[in-house]
Amino acid sequence: MNVVTTVYGREAMAKAHAGDASLPKITHIAFGVGGGAGVAPNPNATALTSEIIRKAVANHTFPVSTTVRxxxxxxxxxxxxxxxNEAALIDQTGKAVAIQTFGTKTIEPGETVGFDWDEEF
Known part of the structure; x- marks a missing residue:
């Protein structure tokens, strides 16, 4: 799995840390078919290569104090x-804060799969 915090995401965090802006909330995880295990995510992207679905975050937890799941x-x-084979954390502005690529996962009709994303600080 390859994961990158996007330039947009890093800029948003920098502005928030400086007190110049508030940090937009993560609201969705998007999934697509434009990645793969050997494909490095583009840090300049603000969206997936080929998004097919965007799901609202159902819940979040803190498995450790510096990680949001x-x-x-x-x-x-x-x-x-x-x-x-690609996913992105999407903030309330609709832009990708982080993107990951991974080996292709096929979900069969009638099957439900839980997906967790750990954002570590």
Whole structure:
């Protein structure tokens, strides 16, 4: 798995740390078919290469004090049998804060898969 915090995400954090802006909340995780295990995410991107679905974050937890774990459930019916191999944390402005690519995962019709993303600080 390859993960990158986007330039947009780093700029937003820098402005928030300086007190010049508030940090937009993470609201969604997007999934797509434009990645893969050997494909490095583009840090300049503000969206996935080929997004097929965007899911609202169902819940979040703090497994340790410096990590936020975001959770969504995806069903095979929602992705139409597509092999998912990229994901992005999306903030309330609709832009990707972080992108990851990974080996293709196929979700069969009628199947539900939980997906967790750990954002570490």
């Amino acid at each position: 975001y959770h969504v459930d995806i069903t095979g019916d929602e992705v139409g049998g597509a092999g998912i």
